[in-house]
Amino acid sequence: MTRGAKILLALALLAGAGWLFWQMRGPAPVSDSERAMARRLSLISLPPLPPDPSNAVADDPRAAALGEALFNDTGFSSNGAVACATCHQPDKQFQDGLPLGRGLGTTARRTMPLAGVARDAWFFWDGRADSLWAQALGPVESAVEHDFTRAEVARRIAAEYRAPYEALFGPLPDLPETGPASPLGSESARARWAALAPAQQQAINRIFANFAKSIAAYERTIAPQETRFDRFAAGDAGALSPEELRGFRLFVGKAHCVNCHNGPRMSDDFFHNTGVKSPHTPPTDHGRAGALARVASDPFNCLGPYSDAAPEDCAELRYMARDPAPFERAFKTPSLRGVAGRAPYMHAGQIRTLSGVVEHYNRAIPGPSGHMELSPLNLTSGEKAALVAFLKAL
Amino acid sequence: MKKILLPLALLLVALAYFVITKQMRPAPAPMGGMSGMSGGMSGMAMQPAPAGLDLARKRRSDAGLFVAEIAPQSPDFDRNTIHAWRLTLKDAAGNPVSGAEIKADGGMPQHNHGLPTRPEVTPGAEPGQYLIRGLRFHMPGWWELRLDVAAGAQHDSLTFNLMLE
Numbered sequence: 001m002t003r004g005a006k007i008l009l010a011l012a013l014l015a016g017a018g019w020l021f022w023q024m025r026g027p028a029p030v031s032d033s034e035r036a037m038a039r040r041l042s043l044i045s046l047p048p049l050p051p052d053p054s055n056a057v058a059d060d061p062r063a064a065a066l067g068e069a070l071f072n073d074t075g076f077s078s079n080g081a082v083a084c085a086t087c088h089q090p091d092k093q094f095q096d097g098l099p100l101g102r103g104l105g106t107t108a109r110r111t112m113p114l115a116g117v118a119r120d121a122w123f124f125w126d127g128r129a130d131s132l133w134a135q136a137l138g139p140v141e142s143a144v145e146h147d148f149t150r151a152e153v154a155r156r157i158a159a160e161y162r163a164p165y166e167a168l169f170g171p172l173p174d175l176p177e178t179g180p181a182s183p184l185g186s187e188s189a190r191a192r193w194a195a196l197a198p199a200q201q202q203a204i205n206r207i208f209a210n211f212a213k214s215i216a217a218y219e220r221t222i223a224p225q226e227t228r229f230d231r232f233a234a235g236d237a238g239a240l241s242p243e244e245l246r247g248f249r250l251f252v253g254k255a256h257c258v259n260c261h262n263g264p265r266m267s268d269d270f271f272h273n274t275g276v277k278s279p280h281t282p283p284t285d286h287g288r289a290g291a292l293a294r295v296a297s298d299p300f301n302c303l304g305p306y307s308d309a310a311p312e313d314c315a316e317l318r319y320m321a322r323d324p325a326p327f328e329r330a331f332k333t334p335s336l337r338g339v340a341g342r343a344p345y346m347h348a349g350q351i352r353t354l355s356g357v358v359e360h361y362n363r364a365i366p367g368p369s370g371h372m373e374l375s376p377l378n379l380t381s382g383e384k385a386a387l388v389a390f391l392k393a394l
Numbered sequence: 395m396k397k398i399l400l401p402l403a404l405l406l407v408a409l410a411y412f413v414i415t416k417q418m419r420p421a422p423a424p425m426g427g428m429s430g431m432s433g434g435m436s437g438m439a440m441q442p443a444p445a446g447l448d449l450a451r452k453r454r455s456d457a458g459l460f461v462a463e464i465a466p467q468s469p470d471f472d473r474n475t476i477h478a479w480r481l482t483l484k485d486a487a488g489n490p491v492s493g494a495e496i497k498a499d500g501g502m503p504q505h506n507h508g509l510p511t512r513p514e515v516t517p518g519a520e521p522g523q524y525l526i527r528g529l530r531f532h533m534p535g536w537w538e539l540r541l542d543v544a545a546g547a548q549h550d551s552l553t554f555n556l557m558l559e
């Protein structure tokens with residue numbers, strides 16, 4: 001062998017050893033700042049459930065028990081077959097696994113999971129309700145969900161739930177025999193509503209609100225569950241595989257997921273346009289932009305006559321940004337807890353798999369309208385797989 | 395034999411380079427450069443702010459008419475919950491300025507969005523004191539808080555930079 005060949009051979013051996021070393025080394029140990037970040041995303045950092053001043057029975061266990069019964073009662077629907085639990089199924093993280101919800105018809109958006117929902121400030125994909133109880137009124141009178149009316153809710157409460165209701169809210173008034181009546185329903189329901197005296201309308205609205213406040217008290221008990229990621233954050237480094245750890249690092253680093261999916265529920269409880277495609281052209285759903293005026297004028301909002309809050313308790317509504325333009329097709333950031341168990345994804349179930357979601361963020365293509373907040377991530381296929389693996393540990 | 399030495403060497407170097415860079419990429423270095431506020435965490439999740447960003451909480455207005463100082467009402471405020479900041483306003487000579495009309499606005503320049511709320515500035519108890527109410531910063535990173543001040547015939551603006559985790 002010549003001298004040159006010997007040197008080359010030595011170099012080759014060295015390179016080979018180096019290569020083996022890189023292959024075999026585990027992931028870098030978890031640093032203190034990474035651990036701190038993990039803790040901020042973990043249930044360890046979950047503060048106690050904040051009170052809801054707009055709902056006087058929010059933390060009354062009797063209201064929660066009544067609310068659970070109401071949540072599961074199919075009697076509050078025009079065909080007697082739809083309850084909240086039809087779409088929010090307790091054994092499926094309180095959602096239904098469908099791209100669009102199915103009640104009396106098909107909803108325009110995907111059913112949202114409910115664990116930890118009571119911690120939010122805004123409800124629905126567009127935040128058009130500012131309390132959990134104001135939210136619960138919507139599906140009851142929606143033609144594609146319960147297709148019921150508030151007047152029928154009041155009569156059913158009086159017929160089936162009088163004792164538990166009166167224990168919480170005082171004696172029920174005498175209720176007129178109206179049939180379906182509501183200011184929002186079909187033409188005939190609206191005509192029957194208009195025929196009622198204002199005091200009767202208010203009495204019905206009051207019962208309708210109390211019905212919803214009981215349901216909200218129940219929903220407040222639906223807590224997020226501890227997951228493998230929480231064990232990792234608590235100090236069990238082995239709770240995540242090396243690939244999941246790599247995914248965690250991308251989530252809080254290069255992929256910027258944590259810009260929006262932040263805090264122990266991995267949501268900032270705000271609205272963003274992330275370029276998600278619309279099932280309709282032109283898009284019929286304007287997201288948050290379409291909800292601002294609605295929530296501001298909702299008689300059941302925090303400042304309205306059916307709220308138990310003092311005006312100074314209504315900061316979110318009072319200081320709400322009201323210009324719709326920046327919120328065109330902005331939707332509420334979903335919690336990512338348990339996300340692997342509830343495909344399909346996004347507000348209308350547009351994306352079928354988690355790898356599809358990661359690819360969506362990687363490409364960052366603007367949606368049909370509004371200003372998209374994302375930019376392309378340039379992830380390698382290994383990085384994409386790691387992110388997906390991490391999402392499955394949540 | 396000798397003829398293949400050079401290409402072999404080049405190949406080896408290329409291979410080593412490829413392997414090393416590929417292995418290094420997935421462990422992104424923390425991106426920092428912010429002053430910790432609520433918590434004192436490294437800001438690995440955030441885009442770095444432009445170098446030399448002035449994070450002073452006390453500054454002169456653009457045309458030099460006022461000096462304003464801001465501070466969160468509660469030092470350990472929760473960035474993503476509606477909260478208030480105190481504002482102290484003085485004129486160039488250092489006298490407190492009361493009764494000014496002040497508008498607060500802002501946003502995240504790197505994300506090209508505004509404030510998530512519509513804050514209000516109300517007079518405080520002491521001369522030259524105000525409260526900026528209704529602030530909420532829903533994302534970590536670099537925020538601008540702009541104040542437009544009108545005191546009598548004097549109009550001026552100023553922009554604070556905040557790095558929030």
Ligand SMILES: [Cu+2]
Nearest residue numbers: 502505507533
């Ligand atoms: Cu932002």
